[in-house]
Amino acid sequence: MIVGVIGKPNTGKTTFFNASTLSHAPVASYPFTTINPNVGIAYLRVDCVCKELGVKDNPVNSICIDGTRLIPVELVDVAGLVPDAWKGRGLGNKFLDDLRRADALIHVVDASGGTDEEGRIIALGTHDPQFDVDFVEREFDLWLLQIIKRDWQRISRTAEAGTQKISSMIAERLSGLSITEKQVIESIDSLKLIREKPTTWNEDDLFNLCRSIRKVSKPMIIAANKEDLSTSAKNVERLKAKNLLVIPCAAEAELLLRRAVEKGLVEYIPGDNSFHILNPEKLTLEQKKAFDLVNDKVFKSWSNTGVQQIINSAYFDLLKSIVVYPVEDEKKLSDKTGHILPDAYVMREGSTARDLAFKIHTDLGEGFLYAIDAKKGVRLGSDHILKDKDVIKIVSTAKRG
Numbered sequence: 419m420i421v422g423v424i425g426k427p428n429t430g431k432t433t434f435f436n437a438s439t440l441s442h443a444p445v446a447s448y449p450f451t452t453i454n455p456n457v458g459i460a461y462l463r464v465d466c467v468c469k470e471l472g473v474k475d476n477p478v479n480s481i482c483i484d485g486t487r488l489i490p491v492e493l494v495d496v497a498g499l500v501p502d503a504w505k506g507r508g509l510g511n512k513f514l515d516d517l518r519r520a521d522a523l524i525h526v527v528d529a530s531g532g533t534d535e536e537g538r539i540i541a542l543g544t545h546d547p548q549f550d551v552d553f554v555e556r557e558f559d560l561w562l563l564q565i566i567k568r569d570w571q572r573i574s575r576t577a578e579a580g581t582q583k584i585s586s587m588i589a590e591r592l593s594g595l596s597i598t599e600k601q602v603i604e605s606i607d608s609l610k611l612i613r614e615k616p617t618t619w620n621e622d623d624l625f626n627l628c629r630s631i632r633k634v635s636k637p638m639i640i641a642a643n644k645e646d647l648s649t650s651a652k653n654v655e656r657l658k659a660k661n662l663l664v665i666p667c668a669a670e671a672e673l674l675l676r677r678a679v680e681k682g683l684v685e686y687i688p689g690d691n692s693f694h695i696l697n698p699e700k701l702t703l704e705q706k707k708a709f710d711l712v713n714d715k716v717f718k719s720w721s722n723t724g725v726q727q728i729i730n731s732a733y734f735d736l737l738k739s740i741v742v743y744p745v746e747d748e749k750k751l752s753d754k755t756g757h758i759l760p761d762a763y764v765m766r767e768g769s770t771a772r773d774l775a776f777k778i779h780t781d782l783g784e785g786f787l788y789a790i791d792a793k794k795g796v797r798l799g800s801d802h803i804l805k806d807k808d809v810i811k812i813v814s815t816a817k818r819g
């Protein structure tokens with residue numbers, strides 16, 4: 419699973435990316451700072467099972483801080499897009515190509531209304547961020563439409579002649595975009611388009627189809643960024659009234675805190691509702707001012723920076739993920755070398771015990787015999803559907819380690 423960061427230029431996409439992945443990709447107050455995609459590791463924040471099991475863990479693939487588990491997930495930051503990007507304006511549809519692999523999108527908007535639709539700085543509060551939400555979605559839809567329309571006449575006729583299904587031909591054209599035929603069928607049916615008669619689908623039908631495919635295959639959360647600015651609160655309310663999932667954030671504040679943690683200046687776990695300065699007397703005046711500002715404009719007004727909440731929401735609300743803890747010794751809850759609760763895996767809801775085995779290692783999946791639910795001490799079959807916070811041992815004919 420991978421989540422992409424999308425939006426017009428200069429909204430803070432790279433700042434959001436750097437804050438969540440602790441990367442150092444270039445950030446600047448002008449459009450098109452990012453050209454090539456940045457791929458990095460962000461973390462999901464969850465309550466670790468170590469608490470409920472009453473054990474002291476020592477994770478390998480993830481981090482546990484006092485019962486808060488941070489689990490690595492992939493995030494990709496791409497170039498900004500401008501109206502008509504699908505036709506090649508700005509950096510063209512390169513950004514869309516860079517998002518091919520994304521399973522869900524975080525749409526970073528400038529909630530302060532201080533940048534125009536091309537990302538140029540304008541007076542605060544003068545641009546409507548809802549305009550950006552609409553145009554970015556439309557660009558995505560038009561880009562899909564362009565792909566489907568390339569040889570629409572031919573494929574719609576082929577489908578009507580009965581040689582091949584329209585859903586499979588559309589899915590084929592969108593393959594490599596993490597879009598499945600099932601999602602295409604779901605979209606066709608939801609619009610009540612007649613699958614056997616694609617030549618009767620008009621331009622609007624095709625556009626709506628693309629919109630629907632985008633919605634099911636690339637679910638989106640709106641990150642209403644720059645919450646620290648005075649004009650943002652009003653816009654956040656307006657965005658929330660019109661869109662399904664909106665979470666306000668302050669990417670810059672999160673970045674400042676994460677860097678401060680790196681330097682040992684503050685105690686802060688991403689997603690916390692406050693931060694703690696370790697040695698206030700050692701701060702420079704400038705640092706003190708910056709922390710005061712973050713406290714006032716972010717924590718006091720919004721309770722958190724929103725960045726962690728958005729990443730969690732992308733994985734849990736949009737992608738419906740669960741977290742599973744594989745172990746090799748179901749009694750000690752450890753791996754072979756004695757690490758307690760070594761790994762935490764993020765999986766889609768509905769994943770089975772066998773899926774987990776394959777995720778750990780192909781050999782383990784192929785030699786799968788059964789699994790053990792370490793919490794209950796019971797055997798599970800290959801098709802057993804896993805739950806969030808399951809601790810599982812896989813028993814397989816494959817020898818590991």
Ligand SMILES: Nc1nc2c(ncn2[C@@H]2O[C@H](COP(=O)(O)OP(=O)(O)OP(=O)(O)O)[C@@H](O)[C@H]2O)c(=O)[nH]1
Pocket residue numbers: 425426427428429430431432433434444445446447448449450451452453496497498499643644645646647667668669670671
């Ligand atoms: N006030 C405020 N400014 C922010 C915040 N996040 C980012 N910015 C500023 O917004 C500007 C653009 O940031 P970038 O992260 O480069 O934006 P981008 O969306 O990646 O831009 P492109 O790569 O050009 O598309 C910079 O001046 C950032 O400092 C925030 O939370 N609050």
Ligand SMILES: [Mg+2]
Pocket residue numbers: 431432433444451452496497498
């Ligand atoms: Mg950027």
